Amino acid sequence: MKMAALQYFTDYFNFKWTCVLIVMILALHYLTQRGKKTPPGPWTFPIFGSFPVIAVRMLRSGSLTQPHQFFASLSKVYGSMYSFSVFGQQIIILNDYASIKEAFHNQHLNDRPTTPFTMKVGGGPGVLMTSGDLWKQQRKFSLSALRSMGVGKSSFEDQISRETGVLITELSKKTGQVFDPRKLIVNAVSNVICSVVFGKQYSYDDPEFRKLLEIAERHIQLVGAGGAQAFVKVLQYLPTKTNRELIKNADRMEQFVQKHIDEHRSQFDPDDIRDYTDVYLEEIRLHKERGEVLHLKEDNVRGAVNNVFGAGVETTSTTLRWAFLYMITHPEIQKRIQDEIDSVIGRNRLPRLSDRNNLPFTMATISEIQRHASILFLGFPHSAARDTKLCGYDVSEGAMIISNLWAIHHDPDFWQDPETFNPDRFIDSDGNVQQHEEHLIPFSIGRRACLGENLAKMELFLFFSHLLHQFSFEKSDGQTYSLVGNVGLTYTPQTYQFKAVKRN
Structure with a gap:
C-alpha cells in the first residue's frame, strides 16, 4: 500500500x-x-515550431516531392509573405515579386544562413556562402575579374562557339541513335566554365573529369529543395547517410579545385594572366606587396573558384536539358524556331549573338523555358544580419528568407494558363520580345543575383540556336516524357532519351 x-x-x-x-x-x-508584428503563418509549438503542422499538410496535399507548389498553396491561406519555424529556426517564404524585391534590396537581408557544415557543403568561403565585408569584396572582385576576361562581352562568343562545335561533332556521331544527352550537355557547359576558371578544357571521355561531374550532380540532388539539407540547422546535425555523402563529395570537389590552384600557383606569371584563378592569385599578391588590408585570403581562392565552377555548370546545363525536353515534347515549336533561324540566318552559317534581336521567337522560347521549368525554383536562401522590417513585418536576426521563384513564374494572376508551355506569351502584337522583367527572374534579383547571368545568357542562346540549326530532336519510340522535375538544389528534368537527326 x-x-x-x-x-x-x-x-x-x-x-x-x-x-x-x-x-x-x-x-x-x-x-x-x-510587441512584435511577425508575418502570419501556421501555429507554432514549443521546441518543434511549425514542423508538425507543415509535415502533416504536405503529406495531405501530396506535394512532398514538389515543395515549391506546396509553399505557393500556403500563400492562398496566409498571404504572399508568411513564416514558420522549424526547431527554433525562423523561415520566411516570399511568393511574389514585390516582397522579394523589397527583401533583396534590404542591406540587412543579404547574408547567408551559414554554419561550418553549410560552408563545407557549399564549397568553402567563396562568393556564394560568405556574408558581410568578405562577401562584398569577393563579389566586387569576381565581377571585375570576369569582365576583364571578356565574360558577357561579344569577344567571348568565339570561345563558346568552339565548344558548341565540339558538341555538334559528338552529337553527329550519334545521329539516328537513341541516347541520353545529359553527359554531353554537362561536359560541353563544364568546358566553357573550365576555360574561364582554369584556362583549360577536358576531352569528353576524360574519366577523372566525368567522375567529378557525376559527383557534382549528385551533390546538387542531396542538398535538397532550396538547400534544405545544408541550411536547415536541425538537418545538418543528424548522423545520416546523406550528410556523410555530402561531406565526402565536398572533399572530392575540393581536392579537384585545389589541384588546379596549386598548379596555377607553381606556374604563376604576373605578366601572363590566363584565367579567373590567375586573376585571384594576382589580386592577393598585389595587396600583399602594397601592404594593404585585404579580406581575400588564400583560403578564399578555393571557395571562389569552386563556386564559379559549380554554379556555372549546374544551372546552364540543367536549363539546356529542359530546353531539349521541351523541343521533343513540342515539335511544332521546334519547327517554328528552325524556320525562323533558316529564314534569318540561312544554312551556310551558325547564329551569332548579334542575331538575337532578329530571332524573336527563339528568344521568346528561351524565356519560356526559364519560366516554365524555373530551374532555381526556391532561389538561394538569404539570412537576416540583424533585426529589421520587411513589408511592414518584424524579421528577427538569423531568420532565413526563401524566395519562391516558381510561384512568381506560375502566378495565374499574371500568366494566362501558366502550366502550358507557350513561348508566344513573350511576343507582343508587333512581333517583338516582351521581357516581363518583374515576373521573370530566373537569376534572382538584388546584390545577391547570379554573378554569371551574362555568361549564362550567352551560353543558352548559342548552344540552343546552334544545335537546332544543325539537328532536329525527336522522341524515342515507346518512351514516356514527363515535365514534372526532380527536386534538389535545382529543379532537374527526369532522365530521358531522344534522337538527334542531322538537318541538311
Missing part, C-alpha cells in the same frame, strides 16, 4: 512539474514575441 501511495505521489509530482515547465516555455515564448 505504501509503495502504491509513493508511486502515485511521484507520478503526480512529475506530472505537476511537467505542466509547470510547459507553461513556463509558453510564457517565455509569448514574452519574447510580445
